[in-house]
Amino acid sequence: MKTGPVHERRREAPAESTAQISWLVAAIMVCALPHIPYVHLWIPVMVLTVSGWRLWLAASRRPLPSGWLRVPLTLAAFAGILATYRQISGIDAGSSLLLVMVAMKLLESRGHRDRAVVVFICYFLLFAAFLREQPVWAPVYLGAGVLVATTALLQTTRHAQAIPARHALRLSGRLLAQALPLMLLLFFLFPRIPGPFWSLPQRSGQAITGLADSMSPGDITELAISDEVAFRVQFDGDIPPSAKLYWRGPVFEYFDGRRWSGAHPAARLPDSRQRTARAAARARRVDYEITLEPSERHWLLALETPLQWDADHAWLGTDYALIRAFPVDQRLAYRASSVLDGITPGGDEARGHTADTRLPARTNPLTRAWARQQRAKYPDDRAFIASVLDKFRNEEFFYSLTPPALGPNPIDEFLFNTKEGFCGHYASALAVLARAAGIPARVVTGYQGGELNPLGNYWIVRQADAHAWVEVWLDGHWERIDPTAAVAPERIEWGMDAAMDRGRIGGATARLRNNLLAERLLMSWDAANAAWNRWVLAFGPKSQAMLLKLAGIPHPSSRHLLMLLTVGMSIWLGWVAWRQHHQRRPRTDALLRVYWQLCERTARVTRPRHPNEGPLEYADATARQRPDLAVQLRELFSCYAQLRYDGTASPAALAEFIGAVRRFRPRRSPADAPATTATGRP
């Protein structure tokens, strides 16, 4: 049997409308926007061109290009991506691939399933944008992006024409608003599993400023003028004085005459040593939480001598630098506790410290000669180091971020010729001199000091705070010696700005800092960022455990989370269903509700009212059917008609009518009807 529908008053139903395609294009634009600064220029140009073309095709009701055109175009686009990025795994190549896919799918979208796939790719573009970065305004963008894409989905899965934009936005907005509680519930209670399951793609083409894994005197210059935030710190108790804040980064123990580098990979400090170090710590511990900006490096920053830390996949090296198995490619928050007495225990006694006295032969001969000469004068290690610091202090050494370039024997030139440099120069010189005198010494790089944000009461450490200092083996432990402090004590006491007379650092921020209002604004913005990073982005398994503890569960596990989640989801589902039901109930006035009640009661003993039957007509018809009720029926229905159409109905009359209907309880058959029935008199 072949059947086919014929529909009266059929709405015009084209396969697609221009509005539907416009919504798809809008969704693509919104979701592609954050990728544009990062991908190669030809990709957004192609997406725009294809979108425009597709819109024009829809508007002029032209057929879509045939496969003979589309297939080569798609292949060419994919080949273009391969040629541009030489891979398809990185985040830039991946998002380029998504952009090309969405454009090509748009070009071939005929049915509503194709169009739905375009929207699905848009969702993925949003996701990819968050892999790239998650700034403070990301939730706003998430909301806007999902709203536009979901509206596009709502519009394009329709067979009929698109709904007016405002109306469609309201419909999808309602969907999202109802989904929001579930999102929050899952966000906080969905059991988080720490750590990556597969390796993360490398960001390409993005040079991230930060500490390098080797140092030659002169390297830190570019960092010193960078205003970027390296990390933020929240101290648990009192904030130690700025001069004591030495943030330990990579430690360098190998020197080739020009360049310092570290051991790779760093040997892991045995647990037993960690325990003895903890037990031996004499000074008071400092507890703090660090939110590290992505650095693409393996090390985590921590104050001077870290004793405990809670970062996953991280361990302490024998040089007391904190190492992570995976590079820090996302903002990372961890708690740590350290002692800051300028003393670090030895890492590996068995190995001894011969490596830390090694200097390449034939380099920097003047330095070594001078060291031997001084050593003869000061056989005591401490006295020798003090004499070197005295040399820096008393001779004409200058602190400068733009020192002259150094030749093949950089330490010789620096000590005896240029006498101008910054932390890297002084640290290198001191370490080389100590080694030449047979005292184990190594260079530690990291950050020094930072800036307090009074608004959030936390510490901001910028790349400009990068620093290098020396650790010397004295009295059976490593002792921190900072030669820069000898030359430019204000660098340590007051920070980089003080060391360089203000403004010489250049850059807008330095100038802005002079303006108090601007400074407040900058600090507020940074405080907002810090709060966002700390409370939202850093939310993870540890925060969940804390949350459960706050809720009174002493030993939280993912089972508790799942239980809470189930309860929460049931409540949410009930709420959604209740809202739906509540909305569906017609909002009618009291009079109409009573009228329906009256009709229902009448129908029970006679017949239902036809939808097109008026109250008086219905009363007449039913009165004929039940003459015993005729008077009552006519009275009640005409009363309704009067209340409805007269326009002079008083609330009292309405109340009387309601009462009358409530008392109107007709019997099914005329026989057992009582002689008189109470009837309200309106």
Place this chain on the structure above:
Amino acid sequence: MAAVLQATAARLGHRARRWARKRQGTDPESLQLESRRIYILPTRAGLIFALIVFVMLLGAMNYSNNMGFALAFLLAGTGIVSIHHCHHNLVGLKLKSLGAMPVFSGDPLQFRFVLHNTGNDTRWQLELGWDGESPARIELEPGEHRSVQLALHTHHRGLAHAPRIQLRSNYPLGLFRAWAWIDMELTGLVYPTPANEARGASTGPASQRIAGHDTSGDDDFFGMRPWRPGDPPRRIAWKAYARSGQKLVNEYRSGTAMPLWIDWESEADADPEQQIARLTRRVLQADTGGWNYGLRIPGYTVVPGRGPQQLHESLKALALAGQPEAPERRA
């Protein structure tokens, strides 16, 4: 492989339909959809959507990306909410069947329905159609009712049984499809196709007299009978109506009181269907000619008369002749 899957899906679909039929029984000709009879399943797009949300969740876990988690969870929530919206797009809809006018075999039966939205929200993207056939698409504003016709192609005379009706919707996001099966056991009467002239059907004695006959049939006043739908208003006895309040029509009969009998035997043919086709043509000719005619077929007799009612009675008798639904009344 695909064929096996398809066959399995078809078998499952068949099972589901049988189960639903057993569960629901036969529906009245006017009904309001309750939620217990609305079924809902994800569409293919919905399955892809679920997969995408899952992949995003894995990605967010791997990268510990909290905005990624937020996006995946928001999308998951939207998907779940859309189940409710889809389901409630159908709940409470009223569907009423107005039946179908009889047609000649080969013409489509047009079943008329009225869909009524008694709710307070627009009903979007409703699709009403015979089960498994391409549907009509309707949208209803709050309080609006709309009539929909579904065509059923016919091949044989007799009672045509309409298949089950499916009312469905994929609103709002096309991720889920909700549907209701409605089985009102609708039937439509299919008249036999009249035989055509070219096949040499007998013209019969009446054919000559039909030519030039006044089809209005108002020759002599015959009497009064109660008004029936279809009677021209000018025949209503208005005076009598004013007196009694009852509508009567004046009935006229053509000059001869002799009725024209159309007999089963008069169109004898080896093939009974062919015989019925010829009789059908005779009936149509008699009606066009305004004759006072009766029909005699085995097991059934239509008393002589004229007008649309007589035509319908006669064609109905021919449509059902020899079929199980044929009436047993002998007039």
